[in-house]
Amino acid sequence: MNVLIIEDEVPAAEKLERYLSRYDSNINVLKKLTSVQDSVAWLKQNQEQVDLIFMDIQLTDGKSFDIFKEVTLSKPIIFITAYDDYAIDAFKVNSIAYLLKPITFDDLSQSMQKLTSLRENLGNAPQNTGELNMVLQNLSKKNYKTRFMVKLGEHIKSVTTNDVELFYAEGRTVYLYTVNNRKFIIDYKLEELEELLDPVQFFRANRSFILNINAIEDVVVYSSSRLKVTPRLDLNKEIIVSREKVSAFKDWFNGL
Structure with missing residues (x-):
């Protein structure tokens, strides 16, 4: 050999x-x-x-x-x-x-x-x-998660990952945001989601956000060589790519 x-x-x-x-x-x-x-x-x-x-x-x-x-x-x-x-x-x-x-x-x-x-x-x-x-x-090849079960009042529904714009963590609570700007609480940590989601489609930008590649409206260079991401949904929160993740984010955004 x-x-x-x-x-x-x-x-x-x-x-x-x-x-x-x-x-x-x-x-x-x-x-x-x-x-x-x-x-x-x-x-x-x-x-x-x-x-x-x-x-x-x-x-x-x-x-x-x-x-x-x-x-x-x-x-x-x-x-x-x-x-x-x-x-x-x-x-x-x-x-x-x-x-x-x-x-x-x-x-x-x-x-x-x-x-x-x-x-x-x-x-x-x-x-x-x-x-x-x-x-x-x-x-x-790994079988990545393709849908999430969410609660809507007394009802439950299934949301496909293609309909997920981003995941946002606030304290111990993690929210799933959909394409129509609705949010649902899900019983996952961001660390768990990183393992469950397809890394070609999703990227963890920082401690609070996991983004869908299809949900990004704009990316601009921010202070100290960081990046600021604007999602296409109306989100009253600033998304900054951590400095240590900038290189990996660029590779992901470029399809590498």
Whole structure:
């Protein structure tokens, strides 16, 4: 098996290579790369030689997700990172595992066994590569919540996520706002909603708001490099994207 390691921490890359050799002495590490730029250049020329990619998320010149903007990767990927914030993004691509540093030999072994199991189920013939990638992508898909039950007086009704403009938390109470500017109290915390909602459609802008991409009227640069979002519904509240979320918001707003 030919493996590519994309990792900007030399000790971590060397440790991973030792683990791979310990797991299977026939594994061949083709290359160890440390940056987005070098990875893009190398993969454009050599991707067909690779059977598996180990990929750190934070690299010397950006996040490894930037690689996917330049290269269409068709190989299974095992992400290794010190952060758990990017799990959802990782599983949008051909990821079969998401390992948190410091990884152990057992972590690596379980990930490799998962890959072996997938390949055994599909067969190892070259013509099954596309089928393997399809299975990997299907495994990474998550069933997100599509509707919420809300109370209207003595009645209950169902609101689809497409009809949700935003979610707003005020103290311990969380409100769901609909396209017709109605609001309902729901029995969820914003932290729970983050896990239940499709991240392509919804984004948590700050401690109080989760926004629907289709509900945004305008975005302007605010003080201290923050962003101010104006929803299309008539909401007498200011929505400011937290400074630490600005970069992620731009990626989300841009469809990345």
